[in-house]
Amino acid sequence: MSTSQKTDQMNIVIVGHVDHGKSTLIGRLLADTGSLPEGKLEQIKAMCEINSKPFEYAFLLDALKDERSQGITIDTARSFFKTQKRHYIIIDAPGHIEFLKNMITGAARAEAALLLIDANEGVKENSRRHGYMLSMLGIKQVIVLVNKMDLVYYDQGVYEKIVAEYTEFLTQINVTPKTFIPIAAREGDNIALKSTKMPWYTGGTVLTLIDEFEKEKEKDNQAFRMPVQDIYKFTEENDDRRIVAGTIETGSITVGTPVIFQPSGKKSAIKTIESFNTPIKSKATIGEAIGFTLTEELYIKPGELMCAQSELQPQVGTKFKANLFWLGKSPMIKDKKYKIKLGAARGNAYLADIVSVLDASSLESDAQKSKIDRHDVAECIIETIRPIAFDLNRDIESLGRFVIIDDYEIAGGGIITEKIGDESSIEKGVQRRNFTWTKSKISPEKRARNMGQRPCLLLIIGNQETEKYTLGVSLEEALFNQGKTVYFLGVSNMLLSLNRDARRRSTEDRDEHIRQIGEIAHIMADAGSIMISAISEIDDTEAQMIKSLVTPFDVKIIANGPTQLDTQKADLTIDPNTTVEDRVKTIIDYLNRLETFHPKEL
Amino acid sequence: MNQLDKLEAQSVYLLREAYREFKNLCMLWSVGKDSTVLLWLARKAFFGHVPIPLVHIDTHYKIPEMIRYRDAIALEWKLTMIYGENRAALDAKQTFPDGAIDRIACCKNLKTDALKNTLSGAWPRYRLNHTTRKYEVDKNTDPFTGVIVGARADEEGSRSKERYFSPRDKRSDWDVGDQPPEFWNQYKTDFPPGTHIRIHPLLDWTELNIWEYIQRENIPITDLYFDQGQGTRYRSLGCYPCTTAVESTAKNVDDVVSELRVGKFANIAERSGRAQDKEDGGGLETLRREGYM
Numbered sequence: 001m002s003t004s005q006k007t008d009q010m011n012i013v014i015v016g017h018v019d020h021g022k023s024t025l026i027g028r029l030l031a032d033t034g035s036l037p038e039g040k041l042e043q044i045k046a047m048c049e050i051n052s053k054p055f056e057y058a059f060l061l062d063a064l065k066d067e068r069s070q071g072i073t074i075d076t077a078r079s080f081f082k083t084q085k086r087h088y089i090i091i092d093a094p095g096h097i098e099f100l101k102n103m104i105t106g107a108a109r110a111e112a113a114l115l116l117i118d119a120n121e122g123v124k125e126n127s128r129r130h131g132y133m134l135s136m137l138g139i140k141q142v143i144v145l146v147n148k149m150d151l152v153y154y155d156q157g158v159y160e161k162i163v164a165e166y167t168e169f170l171t172q173i174n175v176t177p178k179t180f181i182p183i184a185a186r187e188g189d190n191i192a193l194k195s196t197k198m199p200w201y202t203g204g205t206v207l208t209l210i211d212e213f214e215k216e217k218e219k220d221n222q223a224f225r226m227p228v229q230d231i232y233k234f235t236e237e238n239d240d241r242r243i244v245a246g247t248i249e250t251g252s253i254t255v256g257t258p259v260i261f262q263p264s265g266k267k268s269a270i271k272t273i274e275s276f277n278t279p280i281k282s283k284a285t286i287g288e289a290i291g292f293t294l295t296e297e298l299y300i301k302p303g304e305l306m307c308a309q310s311e312l313q314p315q316v317g318t319k320f321k322a323n324l325f326w327l328g329k330s331p332m333i334k335d336k337k338y339k340i341k342l343g344a345a346r347g348n349a350y351l352a353d354i355v356s357v358l359d360a361s362s363l364e365s366d367a368q369k370s371k372i373d374r375h376d377v378a379e380c381i382i383e384t385i386r387p388i389a390f391d392l393n394r395d396i397e398s399l400g401r402f403v404i405i406d407d408y409e410i411a412g413g414g415i416i417t418e419k420i421g422d423e424s425s426i427e428k429g430v431q432r433r434n435f436t437w438t439k440s441k442i443s444p445e446k447r448a449r450n451m452g453q454r455p456c457l458l459l460i461i462g463n464q465e466t467e468k469y470t471l472g473v474s475l476e477e478a479l480f481n482q483g484k485t486v487y488f489l490g491v492s493n494m495l496l497s498l499n500r501d502a503r504r505r506s507t508e509d510r511d512e513h514i515r516q517i518g519e520i521a522h523i524m525a526d527a528g529s530i531m532i533s534a535i536s537e538i539d540d541t542e543a544q545m546i547k548s549l550v551t552p553f554d555v556k557i558i559a560n561g562p563t564q565l566d567t568q569k570a571d572l573t574i575d576p577n578t579t580v581e582d583r584v585k586t587i588i589d590y591l592n593r594l595e596t597f598h599p600k601e602l
Numbered sequence: 603m604n605q606l607d608k609l610e611a612q613s614v615y616l617l618r619e620a621y622r623e624f625k626n627l628c629m630l631w632s633v634g635k636d637s638t639v640l641l642w643l644a645r646k647a648f649f650g651h652v653p654i655p656l657v658h659i660d661t662h663y664k665i666p667e668m669i670r671y672r673d674a675i676a677l678e679w680k681l682t683m684i685y686g687e688n689r690a691a692l693d694a695k696q697t698f699p700d701g702a703i704d705r706i707a708c709c710k711n712l713k714t715d716a717l718k719n720t721l722s723g724a725w726p727r728y729r730l731n732h733t734t735r736k737y738e739v740d741k742n743t744d745p746f747t748g749v750i751v752g753a754r755a756d757e758e759g760s761r762s763k764e765r766y767f768s769p770r771d772k773r774s775d776w777d778v779g780d781q782p783p784e785f786w787n788q789y790k791t792d793f794p795p796g797t798h799i800r801i802h803p804l805l806d807w808t809e810l811n812i813w814e815y816i817q818r819e820n821i822p823i824t825d826l827y828f829d830q831g832q833g834t835r836y837r838s839l840g841c842y843p844c845t846t847a848v849e850s851t852a853k854n855v856d857d858v859v860s861e862l863r864v865g866k867f868a869n870i871a872e873r874s875g876r877a878q879d880k881e882d883g884g885g886l887e888t889l890r891r892e893g894y895m
Binding site for chain 2: 108276
């Protein structure tokens with residue numbers, strides 16, 4: 001391995017209230033570590049003298065910015081310096097509240113943070129807000145720098161007061177800073193050299209103490225988790241591998257290990273570990289962007305979470321409690337449909353309830369608030385339409401957090417603190433619907449007797465496209481000719497037909513179509529009709545969703561050949577290789593056996 | 603995992619994310635070292651395959667060696683290879699070498715405008731036919747909505763402000779001040795019709811990382827980067843009227859790596875041989891706002 005690869009590299013972010021000295025600190029760090037272009041410092045100092053302006057290290061950054069076009073690789077967004085121990089990339093995070101999303105973007109790339117507080121101004125709004133955001137983002141290594149000590153005459157009392165006040169704040173949000181350091185960035189006190197002005201401070205300098213930040217330990221002792229990013233089957237050059245691809249978030253796995261995919265619960269085992277231009281692998285571990293083939297080929301979709309069967313299992317559910325920060329221009333409100341992204345999973349989610357809204361700069365909470373405004377932090381309940389696999393943030397950090405998309409933008413981020421209940425939003429919605437449904441004077445039984453048929457949804461499914469729709473309309477016609485009240489819902493053909501580009505079909509849209517079919521079937525059945533519909537590639541969750549939506553009426557699933565159903569079973573399986581007439585007859589015979597027509601007992 | 607392993611894994615993740623989310627996706631390939639590493643990373647991400655069309659903007663002032671290298675690799679790796687150009691500007695001699703306009707305006711004509719109109723499908727695209735080994739007009743004129751680009755943050759100031767997934771509006775404009783947040787490996791993958799996204803899987807790589815990776819993976823790279831005995835080589839490849847070779851005796855990848863690590867280029871910026879960067883104060887940022895890569 002080359003020397004440069006051995007050299008440690010660390011990203012650190014500098015945060016704090018606006019004007020608390022971030023640019024000055026960066027300028028000073030660059031100057032004191034000899035990371036500036038030759039002669040630059042002298043040049044700026046000379047210019048200040050000519051213009052009789054006091055020299056500021058912040059000017060240095062501005063000057064470097066102006067020289068960007070000349071190709072100097074230093075700029076305001078990222079700066080580079082090195083100590084004896086390693087290379088650092090400084091990410092400068094804006095201190096102004098308007099740029100909170102930039103602060104978050106910058107901080108999220110960092111492994112450790114320096115938080116600046118102006119000794120003269122004391123703890124300000126964004127000193128607290130940034131502290132809070134660091135903890136939410138999962139940045140645990142923080143050094144607090146009490147800057148501009150020169151302005152308070154290097155007074156120990158002022159320093160101790162800020163340390164006490166800010167420590168109290170951090171304690172409330174469960175953050176333990178690595179240390180506090182009194183500094184004067186402009187004067188260079190305790191940056192590279194120990195200050196002679198503050199003999200009462202016995203700790204290290206900024207440069208010695210950042211070298212004590214630890215590289216995050218790679219947590220390969222945790223349970224194996226790999227969000228399935230995609231499933232590839234590239235057939236060129238007779239490649240017949242079906243590869244489950246993703247990046248391993250935690251743990252490791254070896255060839256032969258039995259695995260389970262969540263939320264579907266489907267099981268298989270690792271057959272091979274796939275990679276390009278590497279020796280053959282028998283083990284894959286945390287951080288690797290890798291692929292697997294399975295001993296038993298499963299039908300699974302991108303977004304599933306791959307786990308080892310013998311290890312700690314993730315939570316699977318539709319409801320959880322979370323701490324969430326909101327960046328969106330419009331507030332987060334109840335009953336609005338949002339998109340959620342968690343690991344590789346995407347789906348629809350609602351804000352089910354707000355426990356309390358917190359002002360991150362004061363920690364004052366408001367339990368009455370009915371929406372989450374921009375820059376608020378809230379404890380809230382999130383509900384997804386489909387079951388989703390996740391971990392609690394304290395168990396496995398990276399699978400215990402999610403983002404919310406509103407109007408095409410990442411508008412919020414949350415960490416999951418607790419799983420709640422099992423009742424899905426669909427089931428609850430159906431209960432509410434059936435409860436509030438205005439009852440007709442005609443009872444369902446009376447209607448069924450009168451119409452000579454039990455209403456239901458006949459759902460024709462199957463992986464093969466083979467004349468599923470022809471079968472649907474032929475069945476409709478046959479029943480119609482027998483005098484039944486029957487309707488084939490053709491709209492589903494278009495909405496759900498097997499897309500040539502199925503890989504990219506969005507789960508969110510499909511959920512919406514499934515919901516629509518379920519709701520329509522419910523209305524049709526309530527009106528006494530038999531509805532027929534055909535859907536390709538239906539899975540267990542979708543079958544369950546439709547059954548829930550059509551309640552209290554029946555759904556009969558007719559499998560036209562093989563399906564992907566696993567836990568849900570088809571009510572009738574027919575052979576797609578027989579003629580349409582034969583299949584229609586088989587279905588009608590089945591309906592007769594069920595006494596769908598001329599029901600006696602009603 | 604070492605630094606290169608981490609960079610590789612991150613880039614592969616970004617490429618797979620782009621492939622999952624964008625239907626009309628393409629990857630820009632200048633045939634320089636960065637976008638060739640990007641192409642290699644696509645083979646990593648997709649297990650030897652490259653299921654994404656590669657788009658090359660031919661200014662017709664590229665060093666001829668570059669075009670030969672492009673087509674050789676495209677045929678060998680079975681790439682869906684497409685090129686585009688600004689035929690009107692070339693025919694009207696609206697180029698810097700012809701003397702009609704300055705360097706920045708030439709870049710705008712031959713690169714920015716050619717790129718915009720090739721991506722949108724407004725101007726003809728030429729696709730490599732692997733049977734005849736010739737380019738022919740591509741019948742597909744659908745606009746590309748996701749464009750993968752090999753920009754690195756350390757190249758120059760304006761690129762260091764980029765996001766991994768960076769939206770561009772209908773006019774390809776880039777709003778530097780209002781960019782989407784990115785955290786926890788989640789990126790902006792939802793976008794309104796009419797906009798497109800640029801994806802930057804190499805944002806965190808440095809020039810040295812690129813060469814170390816070429817060395818480790820043994821990636822075929824055009825010889826122009828190496829001294830052929832004249833004591834000069836190209837450090838950065840562009841059009842020949844605006845790209846000068848640097849004095850160097852680095853004859854192979856190993857030489858280049860050690861030259862960058864401890865040698866004469868350790869503290870000199872890579873694009874110092876690119877003249878258009880110097881023409882006005884913020885040349886490249888101006889170009890990039892308008893859609894330059």
